[in-house]
């Protein structure tokens with residue numbers, strides 16, 4: 001049976017060769033020559049003042065909130081329909097995540113929901129580019145400015161996407177990227193913080209390294225200056241091994257994205273007349289990075305049965321993403337009905353840069369058959 005995985009990281013010989021060079025050097029740890037080169041390349045690629053290479057997007061979100069001064073008792077409004085890393089990060093700093101419902105057509109944070117949730121305790125907003133589709137940044141920035149709030153872009157899934165011609169990762173003054181193995185470009189685990197504010201970048205870099213500067217740099221100084229720990233920082237550095245992999249991946253971004261785009265376009269062609277699902281909607285002013293291809297099943301379709309049929313044929317699939325507010329960890333009595341509904345009806349089907357046209361056709365055919373078989377009693 002030809003197994004078609006839900007996700008697959010496009011890591012190959014060029015990445016291996018880059019890792020080999022790091023092994024031969026004397027610095028595999030973080031903030032070494034590879035990490036610095038990657039930071040320069042990221043800043044240049046995205047056209048931002050500073051880029052900090054980090055161990056994950058979760059680390060980037062945590063350090064963003066610290067740098068922006070969010071703390072105990074503060075409320076931070078977060079997009080609800082997402083991998084719940086933003087709400088987790090709000091809790092890392094003992095602030096309160098306030099869950100904003102999403103647009104039914106895109107799954108991205110609804111600006112009106114955000115506006116309705118602002119209170120005197122609100123300090124900021126974390127918007128999410130949902131599985132690769134940018135949110136409504138013009139409206140969100142306007143709300144943030146009106147109330148004096150910070151706005152963070154969680155672009156974990158959106159490297160390569162655009163909004164009104166601008167790249168995801170630059171749609172707010174602070175943005176967080178993920179290079180986890182399930183994202184568009186990857187080092188296995190990894191992340192970055194991009195910012196238009198060089199002072200904020202410097203603070204984040206220092207805090208990612210225990211609160212002292214680059215040890216690789218200090219080892220090169222003539223004499224013996226002893227660095228001092230100015231504050232209690234974290235170890236959130238990306239290793240130079242990861243950075244070397246990402247330098248190669250960043251160079252391949254355009255080609256990998258083109259392949260994901262081709263898969264999405266083909267799914268659209270093959271499934272657009274299927275009444276039992278709604279396909280992803282991409283508004284005309286933005287483009288998708290297709291971290292996932294998520295369809296929404298009509299009410300009544302038995303999603304678990306559809307998924308079981310696909311998996312029995314070796315076709316990977318999943319529930320897509322989460323309604324954050326429903327996760328037991330947060331113990332909230334808030335409701336986000338649109339997000340909750342999408343959470344129940346979404347299905348992610350295989351999406352990655354290695355899918356062949358034949359595999360895409362097989363997925364579409366198997367999905368159609370499974371939908372017919374489990375359409376529900378009213379059909």
Ligand SMILES: *Cc1c(COP(=O)(O)O)cnc(C)c1O
Pocket residue numbers: 055056057058059082083085086128129154156157177178179180190191
């Ligand atoms: C994957 C993901 C994260 C977490 O990224 P890590 O690099 O694994 O920490 C954060 N936010 C969103 C929206 C994600 O999809």
